[in-house]
Amino acid sequence: MSATRDLIERYYAAFNAKDSEQMLACLSEDVAHDINQSARQVGLAAFRSFLAHMDTHYREQARELVVLENGDGGRAAAEFVIHGEYLQQDGDLPGASGQRYELPVGAFFEVQDSKITRVTNYYNLAEWIRQIEPVGSAKEQIGG
Template identity: 40%
Template sequence: MTSLDIVKNYYDCFNQQDWNGMLALVSPDIRHEPNQGEARIGLEKFTAFLQHMAESYAETLTDMVFFTEPSGNRVAVEFVVNGVYKKAEDGLPPANNQTYVVPAAAFLAVSDGKITRITTYYNLPLWIQAVSQ
């Protein structure tokens, strides 16, 4: 399976809310670099992050476009996040099942058949505006 196949499978699992499927595709020493805050390193921290996200948000990704570089070890993906804000986060607006649609992107590194890094970017002020209306 190519790095591109692994990343596409990862996002297919995301859209199916198959957290175990996602976790099976990441390295035990995964480095997750979120849009805000410090990097999470390791499967335990990434698993806790996924659990927290599942409690607070319901998201589906659409309009996915994948890019690879010549070695095939890095994959970028551009997508639209279609979500529901279910549970409030500290420092963010109250949650009342507001819906949102925001563009985002991620950059992933793959080694030895596992995703070793996931870096995600989106426009947080745009998201705040969407859930505050």
């Protein structure tokens, strides 16, 4: 197994173990984090804050992980299925009551000196909302 693939797999093993410190150990000090449908955040402190926010609102596991990389290990991609539970309302998103969801996710990485320097995540937000909204919600009733 390559060093980059091992790094990405350790990152997701730490994610699944809810071990924030091990996740952070995989990242460079100035890691760039492109959050799905949001702005880029830079640095370990911002990433640590993001993880705390996520732990408050969501319980998730990444399953069916596939890691791909380029020839020199400087870039990698991961595809997986996120299995989650929505614990507490997150900002302007719909209300939370323990709804469960399952979505495919794509993540893209840059790696330098055995550390992740960029993480970019993509998933279908509209599909996530469809899965967590109650059946018969006002949006569904008006054809939305």
